[in-house]
Amino acid sequence: MKTTWYEIRIDVPASGLDLVCNELGELGCAGITVEERTLDTFVAPDPDADAPERYGISAYFPTEGDETTLRTQVTERLEWLGQLAPGLLPLSLQCRPVQEQDWAEGWKQHFSATRIGRRLIVKPTWEDWSPAGDEVVVNLDPGMAFGTGTHGTTRLCLEALAGLYDQAPVPTRVLDVGTGSGILAIAAAALGARRVLGCDIEEESCRVARENVELNGVGDRVEITGAPLESLEGDFDVILANILAEENIRLGDELTRRLAPGSALILSGILQEKEALVTQAFARYDLHGPEVTHEAEWVCLRYRKPA
Ligand SMILES: C[S@@+](CC[C@H](N)C(=O)[O-])C[C@H]1O[C@@H](n2cnc3c(N)ncnc32)[C@H](O)[C@@H]1O
Structure with missing residues (x-):
């Protein structure tokens, strides 16, 4: 059976990355990808390059049609966290459902x-x-x-x-x-x-x-x-x-x-x-x-x- 996942993309300041990932984990997030670094499988990352100030992260939650509740929970938790992590607010959340098949097979369309x-x-x-x-x-x-x-x-x-x-x-x-x-x-x-x-x-x-x-x-x-x-x-x-x-x-x-x-x-x-x-x-x-x-x-x- 295919699982339905809910993807939440958030722009996060580098200083708050670990805190945000930790909170999302507590809310039931099953996996997170951090997208900011230029990481081509063919190009070794430059160890001398400056670390970025912000990261785009995608968090994946298994869902059963309860996305509105989940979205509210994530928003409330991150608004609370925003008091500890400067630069997290205002929050910008982009959400979409994802079929599990998309993860494994998505590259094939290219x-x-x-x-x-x-x-x-x-x-x-x-x-x-x-x-x-x-x-x-x-x-x-x-x-x-x-x-x-x-x-x-x-x-x-x-x-x-x-x-x-x-x-x-x-x-x-x-x-x-x-x-x-x-x-x-x-x-x-x-x-x-x-x-x-x-x-x-x-x-x-x-x-x-x-x-x-x-x-x-x-x-x-x-x-x-x-x-x-x-x-x-x-x-x-x-x-x-x-x-x-x-x-x-x-x-x-x-x-x-x-x-x-x-x-x-x-x-x-x-x-x-x-x-x-x-x-x-x-x-x-x-x-x-x-x-x-x-x-x-x-x-x-x-x-x-x-x-
Ligand atoms: C970019 S891929 C090229 C794959 C394929 N030849 C192509 O043209 O699409 C580079 C491959 O070289 C391998 N590789 C890197 N250094 C190597 C070396 N010294 N000897 C043999 N293989 C190496 C890597 O494991 C990787 O599979």
């Missing part, structure tokens, strides 16, 4: 079938697509792993990868460092790679990636491993690394050491403001490029190892 380049289609498992001509389809259920193709960094990598399969000779050996949901590894296999290795330091990502590899029927060509890059054998025609700028730099020697002559190195996960940091770090390697592509604040660097 993920729908997308064409990348000339013939690559990335789609969620719950949508149908009949490929026409030489189109290839990547089917994904990203679960808790990163990589639906909707994030700018993934899309930039997919575009770079798809472009490589529009010209001869097509790459056959591909390494995907930080595979997440496995999206880039599976796309490479779908486009024509014969041996693809995806690695990730997160166990959950490896599990999801393996499931997606099976789902796409490319298990004979794609291997997913939790082993670190440093321990991986062989050289590759394409290496993709959609990891943070600092991590790309840290792994520079290990990435470039595995590039076959004439191969492509595709680096992403780089915020525009970090572009120069990465290009400077990679200037010491024997590489052509980079060719730079952008999406919103993200940058992708495409290098070539001389043939």
Whole structure:
């Protein structure tokens, strides 16, 4: 049975945050999210940034149609608390009912079938697509792993990868460092790679990636491993690394050491403001490029190892 929840959003001064959360808990609140910090799963919070003066919080209460009483109770309690917590009053409460299903499934509405380049289609498992001509389809259920193709960094990598399969000779050996949901590894296999290795330091990502590899029927060509890059054998025609700028730099020697002559190195996960940091770090390697592509604040660097 689906629970109905009542969401109450409140703007709270930083000094009163703990007090408000405590009072809401006493009134039966089952969960609170604090929304003020810029927290992208891909961008580590800046430890030097000033803490915000106010936070937007969302408190969730299980309800059985008694929202008016609940709203009155919360208002009265916070008005009382306002005498102890400067800046809490005047209160601004925004309330709405929420179905439990919205929490678990809400993100899915942002993920729908997308064409990348000339013939690559990335789609969620719950949508149908009949490929026409030489189109290839990547089917994904990203679960808790990163990589639906909707994030700018993934899309930039997919575009770079798809472009490589529009010209001869097509790459056959591909390494995907930080595979997440496995999206880039599976796309490479779908486009024509014969041996693809995806690695990730997160166990959950490896599990999801393996499931997606099976789902796409490319298990004979794609291997997913939790082993670190440093321990991986062989050289590759394409290496993709959609990891943070600092991590790309840290792994520079290990990435470039595995590039076959004439191969492509595709680096992403780089915020525009970090572009120069990465290009400077990679200037010491024997590489052509980079060719730079952008999406919103993200940058992708495409290098070539001389043939
Ligand atoms: C932004 S996600 C990219 C996922 C997917 N490749 C895509 O393009 O959407 C980055 C992934 O890299 C993994 N990662 C970060 N540093 C890594 C490293 N040094 N070696 C392997 N994986 C790493 C993270 O666990 C995460 O799953």
